[in-house]
Amino acid sequence: MGLPFENVKRRTIVLREEATDSGYGLNPEERSIEERLKTGFILLDKPPGIRSKTAAHIAKKILAPLDVTKIGYSGTLED
Amino acid sequence: MHLHGEVTEQLLVSVLDSFTGKIKQLPPVRSHVKRQEREREIFYIDLLEIQGKDVLFRVGVQSGTYIRKLIHDIGQKLGAGAHMTELRRTKVSHLxxxxxxxxxxxxxxxxxxxxxxxxxxxxxxxxxTIEKALDFLPKVMVSDTAVDPICLGAGVAIPGIVRLDDFKAGDRIFISTLKGELIALGDAVLDSDKLIKMKKGIAVKTDSVIMLPGTYPRYKRKDIGSQ
Structure with missing residues (x-):
């Protein structure tokens, strides 16, 4: 039993085989923590009782020493 | 869920079951949407634990379903009444x-x-990584040569596409490098099955660019053909 999208298999179409130059860019899994602090994401276990906005604000303050200046949030719940 | 009176487990199970499928729901007074009855789908309700009048269950719902309201309605149908005591989101999308x-x-x-x-x-x-957060989106992977123009706001041209997931026109698209990096988000101009039959044109209109220009080199036009 699950949610509808969990049972949908996505079809991928390969138009051609092509290599990528390893001299540029990087597989996301190998991206440094410094880079992820610029564009990354946190799955936050928000405590009950505070607003998502407040939680995002606290997270921003916590990460401020690492020069994080912008944090947004999404996927929150209106009960 | 806290029940306001005694309810047999048998009744509880059958009432919970009756709430799966399509239900009608009136958004609560304090809500962020217009207060008119709307239909929402409940995919499953799994009863986990009963402790006196406290009931713990897991529910899978369509987005925009109010759980506090769902519990209130379950309470009405049970006869005893009920209210929500705690709610925890355990899943959203692929996460x-x-x-x-x-x-x-x-x-x-x-x-x-x-x-x-x-x-x-x-x-x-x-x-x-940001890629992990956006993993639910259909992907379009492009050649190294196509990356920098997209970073500068260009749309995704059909000849630059190496592989793609199934999607429909208007769908939000994850525009990716061959290494799987997010370049930008965009909106599909055409259905994927239509565009694979085409030789040129714009497949995805670039919207928000994440990758900085210069991450991949700016290839000269003569180099692109010879690759």
């Missing part, structure tokens, strides 16, 4: 509690360990 969920305290510890003890393990665990 769940098992996908490196961290608390604010974890985050604080992670920063401390990283800065004071030069231990980056917890921070490394806590901060995930």
């Amino acid at each position: 769940s509690e098992k996908d490196r969920l961290v608390t604010l305290q974890d985050l604080e510890d992670a920063v401390y360990l990283y800065l004071q003890e030069s231990d980056g393990r917890l921070l490394d665990f806590s901060i995930q």
Whole structure:
């Protein structure tokens, strides 16, 4: 039993085989923590009782020493 | 869910069952949407635990379903009445509690360990890639040569596409490098099955660019053909 999208298999179409130059860019899994602090994401276990906005604000303050200046949030719940 | 009166387990099970499928719901007085009855789908309700009048269950619902309201309505149907005592989101889209969920305290510890003890393990665990957050979107992967123009706002031209997931016109698209990096988000101009039969034109209109220009080289036009 699950949610509808969990049972949908996505079809991928390969138009051609092509290599990528390893001299540029990087597989996301190998991206440094410094880079992820610029564009990354946190799955936050928000405590009950505070607003998502407040939680995002606290997270921003916590990460401020690492020069994080912008944090947004999404996927929150209106009960 | 806290019940306002005695309810047999048998009745509870059958009433919970009756709430799966399509239900009608009137959004609560204090809600962010217009207050008119709307239909929402309940995919499953799994009863986990009963302790006196307190009932714990797991529910999978269509987005925009009010759980507080659902519980109120369940209470009405039971006759006894009920209200919501606690709600926890365990899943949204492709993400769940098992996908490196961290608390604010974890985050604080992670920063401390990283800065004071030069231990980056917890921070490394806590901060995930943007690609992971957007993994639910259909992807279009483009040649190295197509990357820089997209970083500068160009649309995704059909000849630059190497592989793609199934999608429909208007769908939100994850525009990716061959290494799987997010270049930008865009909106599909055409259905994927239509565009694979075409030789040229724009497949995806670029909207928000994430990758900085210059990450991939700016190829000269003569180089592109010879690759």
